[in-house]
Amino acid sequence: MRVKSRISSVNLFFLLVQTMIGVGLLSLPHQTHESAGSDGWISILISGFFIQLIVLLIWLLCRNFPNLTLFDFSKVILGEISGTVLNFLYIIYLLTVICYIFIIYADTLKRWILPETPAWILFLITFVLLIYGSICNIKNVVSLFSLLFILILFLFFITFLVYGDPYIDVRYLFPIGSSGGWNILKSTSDSMIPFIGFETLLIYFAFIKQSKTISALKGVFLAVLFVTIFLTYIVILSTVMLSPEEIKITPEPVLYILSAMEIRILSRLDLIFLSFWGLIVFTTIISYTFSASMGISKLIHIKHKFAVILSGTFVLIVSIIFYYMEITLLEKWLKHLSFIFGIIIPILLLLITIIFKREVASTYGKK
Amino acid sequence: MGKNELFLILFILPLLAGCWDERLLKNSRTVYISGFDLDENGDYQTTSIIRDMNISESSRGEISISNELVTGKGGSIKEASMTIDQSVPGNYDPAKGRTLILGIDTAKGDIYNVLDSLYRDPRVDLNAKIAVTDDSANEIITHLSENEVEKGEYLYELIYSSEIHSEIQDITLRSIRSYLFDEGKDFMLPYLSKDEEDNEVKINGTALFHDHSFTGQFLSTDESTLLLLFMETQSKKALLTEQLDKKAGGSVSYNVKSVSRKLKLEKEEKVHADIMLQLDVEIVDYPPDHLDKQEMINFLENRLSKILTEKADALFKKLAANQSDVLGLGRELIAFHPSIWKEIKGENYYEHILVNPKVKVNVRSSGIIL
CATH class of the missing domain: 3.30.420 (Nucleotidyltransferase; domain 5)
Structure with a gap:
């Protein structure tokens, strides 16, 4: 089934940036520091470069199947049965990511600003907004995302205020490369996680106007570049503000730094940051739910609306169970899952397409 | 507003997080x-x-x-x-x-x-x-x-x-x-x-x-002001007063406008830290006046440089005796001389560092009179 709506390359930029910047932002400096020490920013840059390559591969894959989403062309490539299985797995993966975001979101809010609020209330709020935000078509999603892009710029702006702080010590960045080249390279596999979101391209490329031309790729490249720069900036900022041993015991360095900031009448900037960040996380959730629901509606032939409600309910139940049982498996899984579903499977699909010369005409052309 | 939206709003109201977390x-x-x-x-x-x-x-x-x-x-x-x-x-x-x-x-x-x-x-x-x-x-x-x-x-x-x-x-x-x-x-x-x-x-x-x-x-507050100058973290005002001998006119007070520091770390038997501090000062209190004459300014600059260098020497001896690395030389070594740091690192690394401070004062201004 070909998708009907069309979006431009610029729209794709907003879609992708909003999907990629999300829940990982707060703890990113802490995580890169664990694996790469003060060279975390280098490993983010390297990962950013890798992601560009992978995005290119996904484009090469998708351009063979104009206006078809992953859930359609997987059947073309792999055949009816294994294609359906793959679609099912992808749906499960996308839902897992949403669960993970739900849990981290509720946990962060509970620890930082809402200690008295029961967690299930937070889950319920997210659930309602998820449904409200995802029952719509791609055009609505795009316009919402491009509007909320202002908030990302605002996050940038808030962090600029930190430079008034006299305790910035650039020496924390030196000596550059102290953790050794190999360690930095190894840590790039960890720093892939904040970039997840690019795999939704497998679906979004279907909506682009002229997916064969290179201009379709432009928005995507810029989006990945933007995200890379943003994340690198956040990591560098936290590294110069906090001493190395300190970051290791601070799970959310960015919030911690901002909570100490004071500008005349305003203090506790972390609260402002968190409220903007909350909306940005929502865009990620909406984007994933939208993709997952498309898959569900194609898998069991129901309307998009019901697919959204179905996936929302699933996510709500699973994340509440995981949260209250204090299961922390998700994070470990996610590292491997995103590696498999974001990188390995698209590459395999691309290889099969090239070797066996799969073309969209073979199934859809006849009709 | 449609019925659905109204229903949704009513549904969300009790969930509003602020209601749960109010602190009167x-x-x-x-x-x-x-x-x-x-x-x-x-x-x-x-x-x-x-x-x-x-x-x-x-x-x-x-x-x-x-x-x-x-x-x-x-x-x-x-x-x-x-x-x-x-x-x-x-x-x-x-x-x-x-x-x-x-x-x-x-x-x-x-x-x-x-x-x-x-x-x-x-x-x-x-x-x-x-x-x-x-x-x-x-x-x-x-x-x-x-x-x-x-x-x-x-x-x-x-x-x-x-x-x-x-x-x-x-x-x-x-x-x-x-x-x-x-x-x-x-x-x-x-x-x-x-x-x-x-x-x-x-x-x-x-x-x-x-x-x-x-x-x-x-x-003392004087010593810590001097130390802050060495750290280049002084605030807008850094007022110091030095006693000169009788002939030179008692005392002089000056405000440090800007600081530039050159730090050189070298490993010999010990780690030698040569610090060259340039202070641009404004004279705020000097009763003998006549700061229009170049020799007067030179004289003041030399005297102040000498006094401050002596004071800095005493100051860093005090720091060394307490092993208090307020200047952050350890961090400097970690960042720019990791090989030296590897040899001396440990809790008492400051024992291995010998600071050799030198201060140079430049009189840049003297208020609205000379």
């Missing part, structure tokens, strides 16, 4: 200043001034403010504040404390033990100032609550104005944590004492820290 001002007992002491048994004693707001219903909602001094003991800081909580009506809320005072016994131990519980609470004001006293913190706070009108604010303002004049290092609850967790940097805190004659609390200088604890040695 009338119920909480806000702390303005806290002090921490350590007694012989290893128990902590917390002393706080609590500000109470009474809204009287009889006289048209007039607000009267009263202060209350409370103390509590416990095996940890948190336990001590729980003890206080039991003795006051309402919630004892230490989050808003603007100033923290460490008694001398607490400061000589590991001060992170005191601070840890504060960092775990997201509502604590991380901009709070920290000071060390030469006595128990209890003493100082009791004095403040009896004699000063503003109490908690008084001490905050006192510390703040000293920071503005570059007399003490600008340190808050947030920045002190960076220093505590940094192997290559130490810090100094304002050193308070009660002046018996004037019956006032004063800042007597800065307490030198090594690692996590107070060394027992403190710098």
Whole structure:
């Protein structure tokens, strides 16, 4: 089934940036520091470069199947049965990511600003907004995302205020490369996680106007570049503000730094940051739910609306169970899952397409 | 508005998070200043001034403010504040404390033990100032609550104005944590004492820290100003006065406008740190005048450079004796000379560093007269 709506390359930029910047932002400096020490920013840059390559591969894959989403062309490539299985797995993966975001979101809010609020209330709020935000078509999603892009710029702006702080010590960045080249390279596999979101391209490329031309790729490249720069900036900022041993015991360095900031009448900037960040996380959730629901509606032939409600309910139940049982498996899984579903499977699909010369005409052309 | 939206709004209303997390001002007992002491048994004693707001219903909602001094003991800081909580009506809320005072016994131990519980609470004001006293913190706070009108604010303002004049290092609850967790940097805190004659609390200088604890040695405000200049972290004002000999006209006061530092680290038998400090100063008080003559300026520059170099020498000897690396030379070594650092690293790395300071003063201006 070909998708009907069309979006431009610029729209794709907003879609992708909003999907990629999300829940990982707060703890990113802490995580890169664990694996790469003060060279975390280098490993983010390297990962950013890798992601560009992978995005290119996904484009090469998708351009063979104009206006078809992953859930359609997987059947073309792999055949009816294994294609359906793959679609099912992808749906499960996308839902897992949403669960993970739900849990981290509720946990962060509970620890930082809402200690008295029961967690299930937070889950319920997210659930309602998820449904409200995802029952719509791609055009609505795009316009919402491009509007909320202002908030990302605002996050940038808030962090600029930190430079008034006299305790910035650039020496924390030196000596550059102290953790050794190999360690930095190894840590790039960890720093892939904040970039997840690019795999939704497998679906979004279907909506682009002229997916064969290179201009379709432009928005995507810029989006990945933007995200890379943003994340690198956040990591560098936290590294110069906090001493190395300190970051290791601070799970959310960015919030911690901002909570100490004071500008005349305003203090506790972390609260402002968190409220903007909350909306940005929502865009990620909406984007994933939208993709997952498309898959569900194609898998069991129901309307998009019901697919959204179905996936929302699933996510709500699973994340509440995981949260209250204090299961922390998700994070470990996610590292491997995103590696498999974001990188390995698209590459395999691309290889099969090239070797066996799969073309969209073979199934859809006849009709 | 459609029915669905209305329904949705009604559904969301009870979920609004603010309703669950409200914290009413009338119920909480806000702390303005806290002090921490350590007694012989290893128990902590917390002393706080609590500000109470009474809204009287009889006289048209007039607000009267009263202060209350409370103390509590416990095996940890948190336990001590729980003890206080039991003795006051309402919630004892230490989050808003603007100033923290460490008694001398607490400061000589590991001060992170005191601070840890504060960092775990997201509502604590991380901009709070920290000071060390030469006595128990209890003493100082009791004095403040009896004699000063503003109490908690008084001490905050006192510390703040000293920071503005570059007399003490600008340190808050947030920045002190960076220093505590940094192997290559130490810090100094304002050193308070009660002046018996004037019956006032004063800042007597800065307490030198090594690692996590107070060394027992403190710098005078002049010395710490000079040290701040060496760190290039002075505030807008850094006023110093030097005694010249009689012939040259008594004394001269000057304000340091800008600083440029050149630091050279070299490994010989020990690690030699040659620091060349260039000060651009403005003369603010020099009765003999005649600063229009070049030889006069040269003379002043030479004298001041010599005096300051001597003072700096004494200062760094004092730092070396206490192994207090306030200048952050360890961090410098880690960042730019990792190979040297590898040889000397350890808790007492400062033993291996020999500082050789040199100060050069340039008179740049003299106010509106010459």
